[in-house]
Amino acid sequence: MGRFCSIIIRTCNEERWIGPCLSGVFGQTYRDFEVIIVDNESTDRTIEKARQFPIAKVVTCTDFLPGKALNLGIRESKGEYIVCLSGHCISVNEVWLANLVKNLDNPSVAAVYGRQEPMAFSSDADKRDLLLVFGLDRRVQSKDSFFHNANSILRRELWEKVPFDEKVTNIEDRVWAKEMLKLGYTIVYEPEASVFHHHGIHHNGNPERCANIVRIVESLRENEKTRTLYAHDLNVVAIIPERGPGMMLGGKPALTYTIEFARASTHLKHIYVSTDDEALADIAKGLGAEAPFIRPESLSKDYVGLEAVYKYSLDKIEESGVYPDLVVTLEPTFPFRPKGLIDDMIRRVVSDGLDTVIAAQPESRSLWHENEDGTVERLDSGYAPRKYKERAFVGLKGLCCVTRAEIMRQGRLLGDKVGIFEVDNPYSSIEVREADDFRLAEHIMKIWHK
Numbered sequence: 245m246g247r248f249c250s251i252i253i254r255t256c257n258e259e260r261w262i263g264p265c266l267s268g269v270f271g272q273t274y275r276d277f278e279v280i281i282v283d284n285e286s287t288d289r290t291i292e293k294a295r296q297f298p299i300a301k302v303v304t305c306t307d308f309l310p311g312k313a314l315n316l317g318i319r320e321s322k323g324e325y326i327v328c329l330s331g332h333c334i335s336v337n338e339v340w341l342a343n344l345v346k347n348l349d350n351p352s353v354a355a356v357y358g359r360q361e362p363m364a365f366s367s368d369a370d371k372r373d374l375l376l377v378f379g380l381d382r383r384v385q386s387k388d389s390f391f392h393n394a395n396s397i398l399r400r401e402l403w404e405k406v407p408f409d410e411k412v413t414n415i416e417d418r419v420w421a422k423e424m425l426k427l428g429y430t431i432v433y434e435p436e437a438s439v440f441h442h443h444g445i446h447h448n449g450n451p452e453r454c455a456n457i458v459r460i461v462e463s464l465r466e467n468e469k470t471r472t473l474y475a476h477d478l479n480v481v482a483i484i485p486e487r488g489p490g491m492m493l494g495g496k497p498a499l500t501y502t503i504e505f506a507r508a509s510t511h512l513k514h515i516y517v518s519t520d521d522e523a524l525a526d527i528a529k530g531l532g533a534e535a536p537f538i539r540p541e542s543l544s545k546d547y548v549g550l551e552a553v554y555k556y557s558l559d560k561i562e563e564s565g566v567y568p569d570l571v572v573t574l575e576p577t578f579p580f581r582p583k584g585l586i587d588d589m590i591r592r593v594v595s596d597g598l599d600t601v602i603a604a605q606p607e608s609r610s611l612w613h614e615n616e617d618g619t620v621e622r623l624d625s626g627y628a629p630r631k632y633k634e635r636a637f638v639g640l641k642g643l644c645c646v647t648r649a650e651i652m653r654q655g656r657l658l659g660d661k662v663g664i665f666e667v668d669n670p671y672s673s674i675e676v677r678e679a680d681d682f683r684l685a686e687h688i689m690k691i692w693h694k
Contacts, residue, residue, distance in 0.1 A: 249277040250323030255331035256284035268335035274342040282317040311408030311416035328393040333439040343437035354429035355398035358437030365597030383433040391421035478569035488521020518557040575642030599659020604637035
């Protein structure tokens with residue numbers, strides 16, 4: 245066993261990141277540590293998700309200032325070494341912590357900060373900043389006070405002599421490092437102790453110039469990495485809404501096809517059926533889904549939108565202690581989903597850093613909007629050849645939609661950053677609701693579900 249470390253993680257509404265962050269921490273080869281969360285009054289599910297891991301304690305910080313938050317956490321800790329980590333940073337590999345710790349074998353080193361690498365979907369400005377500031381060469385700093393507490397380690401004994409400044413609004417790390425240099429210690433930059441960090445240390449700059457710099461820097465560095473989250477890092481659940489008594493299709497409850505399709509996903513951890521009907525709940529359970537609650541009949545009225553159903557369902561799921569990162573919504577009225585659709589859409593959300601991805605069918609025909617006075621106006625660019633027209637899509641949210649849990653918790657299905665997942669199979673857009681739909685679906689079913 246090495247020196248005992250206390251890992252202090254500052255959070256504020258980090259539910260999108262805290263799971264991957266803590267998965268990386270608890271996956272380290274260096275195991276002699278405790279984790280303390282210092283939370284700035286999060287209003288999302290950050291703490292509930294953090295408690296899914298064996299953290300030591302949670303400390304609440306009101307009137308947040310960075311130095312104050314760190315000092316609060318350190319006072320509650322017992323480690324000889326103090327590790328500071330942002331709640332939205334993810335260790336690059338399983339030796340991140342060991343590579344931080346080994347530098348403190350030298351008693352002249354007061355603290356170490358590690359590398360920060362961009363995510364695949366980080367902006368060009370943030371990529372530029374991270375790639376230029378956090379290079380590939382290890383440095384020992386005796387004059388330069390640059391130090392960064394998003395990813396760092398320091399000696400407790402030195403913190404006890406000089407705690408972090410609790411009045412400065414930022415750069416508490418550099419203020420502290422400057423004091424250490426005055427005392428004759430050094431600061432080490434260790435590029436082998438690296439984390440992925442989705443935003444940079446600066447938040448402005450000319451976008452075109454940033455893009456050019458990023459391309460140049462990335463071209464000069466071999467094996468340069470950017471990071472996307474991976475679906476297996478996340479807790480992904482499906483919610484299938486179905487009103488009783490349900491419908492039959494091909495001699496089976498229509499619900500059957502959607503549940504069977506969801507069960508083929510490699511990324512779904514839970515499949516929930518949200519229904520107002522006990523018999524349908526039993527059918528769902530028999531098909532391998534979960535139906536732990538019966539939703540109120542008031543949510544089954546024709547005038548109630550599915551956003552309300554999804555929010556209610558997510559609330560019930562989270563009351564049971566399951567805290568999803570992503571929610572996949574699937575409506576049983578769409579029986580013809582292309583193979584792999586769910587997993588492909590999940591991967592799209594996480595790889596591109598989107599709030600929501602919705603299935604959609606490309607549409608090149610003319611599009612019109614009817615005004616209140618009965619007149620219509622054209623939405624597309626006219627009768628140009630199809631290959632020259634702007635791309636338009638018909639949303640198929642019932643076919644599949646993947647969205648962040650924090651978006652659904654607000655009563656919304658779509659977030660601010662929405663992506664389209666193109667589905668070009670003509671059968672997939674068929675929705676089964678009316679008698680003619682059933683006749684067509686029954687005919688296609690013989691071919692589709694062989």
